[in-house]
Amino acid sequence: xxxxxxxxxxxxxxxxxxxxxxxxxxxxxxxxxxxxxxxxxxxxxxxxxxxxxxxxxxxxxxxxxxxxxxxxxxxxxxxxxxxxxxxxxxxxxxxxxxxxxxxxxxxxxxxxxxxxxxxxxxxxxxxxxxxxxxxxxxxxxxxxxxxxxxxxxxxxxxxxxxxxxxxxxxxxxxxxxxxxxxxxxxxxxxxxxxxxxxxxxxxxxxxxxxxxxxxxxxxxxxxx
Amino acid sequence: xxxxxxxxxxxxxxxxxxxxxxxxxxxxxxxxxxxxxxxxxxxxxxxxxxxxxxxxxxxxxxxxxxxxxxxxxxxxxxxxxxxxxxxxxxxxxxxxxxxxxxxxxxxxxxxxxxxxxxxxxxxxxxxxxxxxxxxxxxxxxxxxxxxxxxxxxxxxxxxxxxxxxxxxxxxxxxxxxxxxxxxxxxxxxxxxxxxxxxxxxxxxxxxxxxxxxxxxxxx
Numbered sequence: 276x277x278x279x280x281x282x283x284x285x286x287x288x289x290x291x292x293x294x295x296x297x298x299x300x301x302x303x304x305x306x307x308x309x310x311x312x313x314x315x316x317x318x319x320x321x322x323x324x325x326x327x328x329x330x331x332x333x334x335x336x337x338x339x340x341x342x343x344x345x346x347x348x349x350x351x352x353x354x355x356x357x358x359x360x361x362x363x364x365x366x367x368x369x370x371x372x373x374x375x376x377x378x379x380x381x382x383x384x385x386x387x388x389x390x391x392x393x394x395x396x397x398x399x400x401x402x403x404x405x406x407x408x409x410x411x412x413x414x415x416x417x418x419x420x421x422x423x424x425x426x427x428x429x430x431x432x433x434x435x436x437x438x439x440x441x442x443x444x445x446x447x448x449x450x451x452x453x454x455x456x457x458x459x460x461x462x463x464x465x466x467x468x469x470x471x472x473x474x475x476x477x478x479x480x481x482x483x484x485x486x487x488x489x490x491x492x493x494x495x496x497x498x499x
Numbered sequence: 500x501x502x503x504x505x506x507x508x509x510x511x512x513x514x515x516x517x518x519x520x521x522x523x524x525x526x527x528x529x530x531x532x533x534x535x536x537x538x539x540x541x542x543x544x545x546x547x548x549x550x551x552x553x554x555x556x557x558x559x560x561x562x563x564x565x566x567x568x569x570x571x572x573x574x575x576x577x578x579x580x581x582x583x584x585x586x587x588x589x590x591x592x593x594x595x596x597x598x599x600x601x602x603x604x605x606x607x608x609x610x611x612x613x614x615x616x617x618x619x620x621x622x623x624x625x626x627x628x629x630x631x632x633x634x635x636x637x638x639x640x641x642x643x644x645x646x647x648x649x650x651x652x653x654x655x656x657x658x659x660x661x662x663x664x665x666x667x668x669x670x671x672x673x674x675x676x677x678x679x680x681x682x683x684x685x686x687x688x689x690x691x692x693x694x695x696x697x698x699x700x701x702x703x704x705x706x707x708x709x710x711x712x713x714x715x716x717x718x
Contacts, residue, residue, distance in 0.1 A: 335695065335699075336691055336692065336695040339652075339656075339694065339695045339698040339699065340656065340690070340691040340692075340694040340695050340698075341656040341657070341659035341660070341670065341694060343659045343660055343662070343663075343670060344659055344670055344673075344687055344690050344691055344694065345687075345691060347670075347673075347674070347677070347683065347687045348683075348684065348687035348688060348690075348691060351677060351683035351684075351687065352683040352684030352685075352686075352687045352688065353684065355681070355682070355683045355684055356501065356684040430562070434562070434563070434564040434565070435564075436564075437564035437565075437566045437567060438564075438566060438660070440566065441566075441663055448564065448566055448567055448570070451567065451570065452570065455570070455574055461570075461571060461574035461575040461578055462575055462578060465567060465570055465571035465574070465575065466571070468567050469563040469567050469568070469571065472562065472563050472564055472567060473559070473562045473563055476562040477562070
């Protein structure tokens, strides 16, 4: 069965499916990571019931250990400890969301810190509620500040999704591995997979640049 | 139930894995620093072709996942008649890939240098090569110790991916321990904490070193 089977039209289909899985894992873990990361960042900022520090310590470990090991921890460790079933895709999305959230939390905190404290004092003396301050003053400005960091994080996390192939998710990298094992054509297969990731990254960069431009209008007020 | 003591018995195997991780990391840090320095110099060169080639290099290696690069090297090199083991394949691929990040960091360091210093050196009659070796590079590198440190810490974390090409480093060793003990949660939790503590300690050392080397700068 092995070796020199040549490429078939089904390889193209496999490539497209892998691309879809990679994109799906990337998109869902980015969105979940953004939501949870923002929540963690806000809990830390308002220091709700003192769990902010614990969450940030957890984030530090997620930021400072290999994503591959985190994947193993979730995919092999959690089902063994709690005797539950996790599919590779579920484990992949849980791990990458958690990892993204850890980075997002730190970005959120540093971009809130970047806001001029006088603005918050002024807002409080105008008797704005904390919710109004968050929505009208903190949110637009910190988002403008955070956008470039979000974009470079997204490009990085896109590459990190390739690791999910190791726990058996049939993403772009796994498709490359499957086709490579069958055809023994590493010089055709891997450059194609590499270029696909490259183009995806450039696409994310392009969209990110547009978002950056759109949100940067909120930064004008702080420069006056 | 959770059994934190499970790792104790397997410390020798864990230590062996750590040694391999340390060896790959040190060799790749040296390799990526040398290649990165060359790319950084090409990146600021006056020759348009050199600049473009360096930019292309950086762009390629920063936008393609390391796992794809390592599979390409691991399966591709034997096809062109280069037979090296997983260890050296890992070292070379890591050096080449991380060099892209090193180059960008050093380039940023070079471009942050006060132009007045370079003009002063020129007016003192320094030669072009001397300006680079005695003025530009020492300043650029000492002022970017901290960002270079985080690039290299990332490199150490990336060595875990070499377990995918069967190199027996920390992650591979832990995988074996996890499958012998049937205690994957404890083993991988231990590994996450181990990597975390290792990188905290290293970044503390780097931050201290950075502060010491830049003690005469106001910033």
